[in-house]
Amino acid sequence: MRKKDSGDRLQHFIWKYPELRALLEAYQIPYVPEMTMTEMLTAVPDKWLRDKGLDRRTLVKLIKEAAWEDGLPGEPGFCPAEETGGTRQTGPAGLSHSGKGNDQDGEAAPDLKELAVREGTDKSGNPEGAELILKKGDVICVTGTTGSGKTRLLEDIEYLASGDTPSKRKIYINGKLPDQNMRDKLENRMCAYLAQSMNFVMELSCEAFIRMHAACRGIQGSGVLTEQVIDCANQLAGEAFTGETMITQLSGGQSRALMIADLVYISAAPVVLIDEPENAGIDKHAVIDLLSGSGRIVLISTHDPVLALSCPRRIVLKNGGISGILDRTEEEIELLARLRKYDDEVNDVRVMLRSGGRIGKP
Amino acid sequence: MKMLTFAGAHACGKTSVIIKTAAILNETGLKTGVMKLDCIFSDDDSLYRAAGITNIKMISGNVCPDHFFAVSVPQVFEWGLENRLDVLITESAGLCGRCAPHIRDIPAVCVIDCLAGISAPAKTGPMLRYADHIIITKADLVSPAEREVFLHNVRIANTRARISLINGLTGQGAYRLAAYIRQQGETEEIRGKYLRFTMPSAECSYCAGQTVIDDAPAAGRIKYAWAAGGGTG
Structure with a gap:
């Protein structure tokens, strides 16, 4: 038997790969830090593994995935030769849980410069009125009556439609239709979607969250x-909260403000889709300013005229298809300035009423 | 006939996902049928009927549903052939989470919902860990951050499977699952195939109908939370 050096010890791997510790703790695998990996693996009784819904092969596989760079270290010959290589398991690339501090999204998302929506049809099967090309940094608003297909458009983008949805739209990334490999990489990590009916289901403080x-x-x-x-x-929400506030105590506006801030600072998704943010009473101008500077492609579906005019471009949907893509005119910018004044006035009254104020004598 | 096993906890949205997906498959000319296995009660057969999907309902009742599944599945397979199905889906509830109805060489799908909490992926056990395709439902009801953490935890529990988010109510995302099913090969024969994971090992007098709670050991093969000496065993 080879002499143990500190590099073979479990301690070393646990320090190097936090995922490994999480894994061992999650399955309550008993271990002593001074053991080698092989000693730990041989010491776990079969019965223990079955109780956790595992078998030894699966455990070995999970460990290799958690600490894959080193394969299975320790004494050689523990695993069949073909399993000990440093090759990654199948599955989308970039999903490694190695200890390098990477994550499931960061590496996988390619630099998204341009996203195009082409070849779509409306509900009657007629070709869409305009091709949509979105560039990094764009903040665009999506308008249209209820049932006009706003959500369908956001969904098609989220799912990287390739002619396989009712709209027959195809989503091009950086000018190319993504192949299966790229699609697998992008799936679930392209878009961050902030829905209208969002809840927090965890019981955590904002900071812990x-x-x-x-x-x-x-x-x-x-x-x-x-x-x-x-x-x-x-800055986005009306009333301030602290890191100690429980997320479940946040008001609707505060929760959405927290999620928008989280999207900007933490999420890596290159595309951000927001569904009707105006309903929650958050600062619209601040939201647009914040998102404009975030280097993402941002699509905001809205019925609010101030929000719609705050974006330099807007997509108009009719009968399930894009009927037009309009650039904001000079007159609209002037109108926006007026509307913002009203909006601010309404806001001031809201703040005043909330704080117990009144206008005039009773 | 293509065959798939669907598993997931109670009320996580399996039936909704299957109905939406089957509608797409039926449209493209693949006749899809469902075997629904439940423990005590299920009215999902009426949902399937309303959606025009060929289905058969089975209630395991007094017998461990996973054992029931394993012994019934060859007949279900025959039922699928007799009904000239192109796609046969078996749907069974999560039950205790210790087992999985997944069979080697037959595509396995696990449905899990975001509202189950972020530790759910680790708790769900073999039916998630041994699945080929994991469907996450109710993702629109939680915050994007929680969704991401949930996805991450699913990925830790099963690094191999493909993960899709499907909205069972609107059918958003079901196209991907339908496409996945279309890509699967045909299952010619089910006899002789192996389960992906073993069944639990308890077999005792409670299994045979004993109900009294007593210190006296139940006859048979069973594990105690505390062994006779007081230590854990």
Whole structure:
């Protein structure tokens, strides 16, 4: 038997690969840090594994995935030769859980410069009125009556439609139709979608919540980041909250503000889709300003005229298809300035009423 | 006939996902049929009937549903052939989460919903861990951050499977699952295939109908939370 050096010990791997520790803890695998990996694996009784719904081969596989760079270290010959190579398991690339601090999204998302929506049809099968080309940094608003196909458009983008949805739309990434390989990489990590009916289902403080999200994204040293996210959210929402506030206690506006701040600071998705953010009473101008500077492609579906005019371009949907893509005119910019004044006035009254104020004598 | 096993906890949206997907498959000329296995009660057969999907309902009742599944599945397979199905889907509820109805060489799908909490992927056990395709439902009801953490945890529990988000109510995302099913090969014979994971090992007098709670050991093969000496066993 080979002499053990400190590099063979479990301790070393657990320090190097936090995922490995998480794995061992999740399945309550008993271990002593001074053991080698092989000793640990041979010491676990079969019965113990079956109780956890595992078998030894699966455990070995999971460990290799958690600490894949080293394969299975320790004494050679533990695993069949073909399994000990440093090759990654199948599955979408970039989904590694190695200890390098990477995450499931960061590496996989290619630099998205341009996204195009082409070859779509409306509900009657007629070709869409315009081709949609979105560039990095664009903030575009999606308008249209209820049932006009706003959500369908957001869905097609989210799912990287390739002519296989009712709209027959095809989504081109950087000028190319993504092949299966790229589609697998992008699936589930292209778009961050902030729906109208969003809830928090966890019972955590805001700080713990942000830290957890940052940790799952492999972001280290999230203390400063947490403060940034909360500060940013407080600028968007009416009433301030702190890191100690439980997320379930947040008002509708505060929750959405927190999620928008989180999208900007923590999420890596190159495309952000937001469904009707005006309903929650958050600062529309601040939202647009924040998102414009975030280097993403942002699509905001809205019925609010101020929000719609705040974006330099807007997509108009009719009968399930894109009927036009309009650039904001000079007159609209002037109108927007007027509408914003009204909007601010309404806002001032809201703040005043909320704080118990009244106008005139009773 | 293509065959798939669908598994997932109670009320996670299996039936909705299957109905939406089957509608797409039926449209493209693939006749899809469903075997629904439940423990005590199920009215999903009426949902399937309303959606015009060939289906058969089975209630395992007094017998462990996973054992029931394993012994019935060859007949279900025959039923599928007799009904000239192109796609046969077996749907069974999660039950205790210790087992999985997944069979080697037959595509396995696991449905899990976001509202089940972020530790659910680790708790769900073999039916998630041994699945080829994992469907996440109710994703629109939680915050994007929680969705991402949930996805991450699913990925830790099963690094190999493809993951899709499907909205069972609107059918958003079902196209991908339908495409996945279309790509699957035909299953010619089910006899002689193996389950992907073993059944639990308990077999005792409670299995045979004992109900009394007593210190006296149940006859048979069973594990105690505390062994006779007081230590864990």
